Amino acid sequence: MTFWQPELERYPGPRYKAIAAAVAEDISGGTLQPGDRLPTHRQLAEALGVTVGTVTRGYAEAERQGLVGGRVGSGTYVLGDGDGHRVPFGIPAEAPTDGDVNFGLALPVPARRESMLADALRRLADDPAALHDTLSYQPEAGLRRHRDTLRDWLADWGVALAGDEVLLTLGGLHAVHLALQVLARPGETVATEALTYPGLIAAARQQHLDLQPVALDDEGMIPSALARLCEQRAVRAVYCVPNQNNPTTACMSEERRRELAAVARRYGVFFIEDEVHLVDGSERPPNLVDLAPERVLYVTSCSKILAGGLRVGILRAPGHLVRPLEDALRSHCWMAPPLNAELACRWITSGLAREIADWQRRAIGERQALAADRLAGHTFRAQPYGFNLWLHLPEPWRAGSFVTACASEGVHVKSGEPFAVGHQPVPEAIRLALSAPASLDDVRRGLDVVRGLLEHGPRPPSTL
Numbered sequence: 001m002t003f004w005q006p007e008l009e010r011y012p013g014p015r016y017k018a019i020a021a022a023v024a025e026d027i028s029g030g031t032l033q034p035g036d037r038l039p040t041h042r043q044l045a046e047a048l049g050v051t052v053g054t055v056t057r058g059y060a061e062a063e064r065q066g067l068v069g070g071r072v073g074s075g076t077y078v079l080g081d082g083d084g085h086r087v088p089f090g091i092p093a094e095a096p097t098d099g100d101v102n103f104g105l106a107l108p109v110p111a112r113r114e115s116m117l118a119d120a121l122r123r124l125a126d127d128p129a130a131l132h133d134t135l136s137y138q139p140e141a142g143l144r145r146h147r148d149t150l151r152d153w154l155a156d157w158g159v160a161l162a163g164d165e166v167l168l169t170l171g172g173l174h175a176v177h178l179a180l181q182v183l184a185r186p187g188e189t190v191a192t193e194a195l196t197y198p199g200l201i202a203a204a205r206q207q208h209l210d211l212q213p214v215a216l217d218d219e220g221m222i223p224s225a226l227a228r229l230c231e232q233r234a235v236r237a238v239y240c241v242p243n244q245n246n247p248t249t250a251c252m253s254e255e256r257r258r259e260l261a262a263v264a265r266r267y268g269v270f271f272i273e274d275e276v277h278l279v280d281g282s283e284r285p286p287n288l289v290d291l292a293p294e295r296v297l298y299v300t301s302c303s304k305i306l307a308g309g310l311r312v313g314i315l316r317a318p319g320h321l322v323r324p325l326e327d328a329l330r331s332h333c334w335m336a337p338p339l340n341a342e343l344a345c346r347w348i349t350s351g352l353a354r355e356i357a358d359w360q361r362r363a364i365g366e367r368q369a370l371a372a373d374r375l376a377g378h379t380f381r382a383q384p385y386g387f388n389l390w391l392h393l394p395e396p397w398r399a400g401s402f403v404t405a406c407a408s409e410g411v412h413v414k415s416g417e418p419f420a421v422g423h424q425p426v427p428e429a430i431r432l433a434l435s436a437p438a439s440l441d442d443v444r445r446g447l448d449v450v451r452g453l454l455e456h457g458p459r460p461p462s463t464l
């Protein structure tokens with residue numbers, strides 16, 4: 001690569017943000033390639049006529065967005081898919097810049113959970129028997145009373161599971177990993193919606209599975225496309241998110257679910273049904289696990305309602321798979337920490353979990369209504385109480401440059417890239433996680449930036 005020298009004037013906002021925006025744009029335009037070394041801070045500062053501190057902040061911002069990485073003593077490098085990542089997806093090491101609006105990560109609506117945790121810990125401190133339980137090794141699937149409490153809690157959400165089939169895991173993603181591990185061996189085929197949760201893509205890669213995309217429409221996975229794949233290959237497992245596909249927010253109708261259950265039975269494949277984004281039972285068609293319990297492993301967690309840091313996940317499997325799952329759990333971590341499940345269960349039995357869920361539902365409903373108003377006239381899909389909104393971009397916008405343009409105005413959104421399986425074409429659309437920003441005002445501010453960009457269109461390209 002020749003000396004990289006961006007034209008900062010092309011980007012609005014502070015100079016350091018312009019540097020990060022230029023890195024992002026040049027990666028999506030191909031000028032910067034994975035592994036390229038960026039100029040040193042001093043070289044770039046001299047070339048651009050800015051201070052070294054500005055370049056340092058600019059590179060730090062690009063690193064926070066997962067675009068570049070530093071190697072001690074050897075400079076700053078462009079990250080890419082060399083080590084298996086198409087586009088970085090994860091929690092940035094650095095806190096977002098003050099004043100930025102984060103629509104990037106599907107986090108629960110911020111609430112004062114700290115005081116609730118403090119209260120639960122104080123009560124636990126006065127309960128020697130429970131303290132003893134949390135300090136002891138327990139059966140792989142978790143303490144019986146924790147499993148029962150979580151099973152009853154799920155029943156309140158309209159998910160009826162038998163207690164013996166429920167295992168506690170280190171969050172929903174861990175449950176997905178375990179399910180994949182017992183269903184498929186390295187090299188074997190697992191199918192999923194062509195746009196899917198990036199954690200599943202990462203898990204399949206870690207386990208060296210052959211992950212195959214299945215076409216999706218407004219209702220998610222298309223059964224005839226899955227059946228075709230099953231004709232062509234020995235599909236060991238199918239992962240899908242019937243309620244609120246991530247990122248497209250598509251929800252399956254009852255008919256669609258019945259068709260998929262029929263495909264599962266016809267080809268003898270197991271489904272991993274992911275419902276980490278729990279939806280009130282009164283509002284949705286039956287789960288796949290209700291329709292074909294002998295073929296479905298069901299995954300959920302406390303992350304999106306209570307707190308992601310608790311890492312309390314729930315995996316339900318048909319009876320004959322429980323033993324292999326317990327073996328897998330033991331080999332990973334013996335069991336999920338009982339302390340975390342104890343805290344989650346205390347929030348549940350005290351009624352606090354329901355209060356948080358109801359409050360969050362109202363807050364999300366308000367945010368979705370605001371988005372529907374602010375984005376009126378544009379094409380998007382969202383569920384009234386869903387975390388995300390999937391916004392189709394009008395021409396000539398492309399998703400990569402839209403993400404960059406938003407970032408240069410301090411608004412963080414995701415394109416479809418991290419969700420795409422294989423070389424499937426990725427729609428020119430972005431995912432807005434409406435739940436993540438700190439306040440309704442931040443949501444409003446972020447939506448106004450998004451709407452402004454939609455209406456003004458992109459800057460003309462500057463490449464020769």
Ligand SMILES: Cc1ncc(COP(=O)(O)O)c(C=O)c1O
Pocket residue numbers: 106170171172173174197199241246274276277300301302303304308312313
């Ligand atoms: C569809 C889906 N499944 C699983 C997870 C991970 O859940 P957990 O934090 O409990 O591991 C997420 C998190 O965003 C998700 O969107």
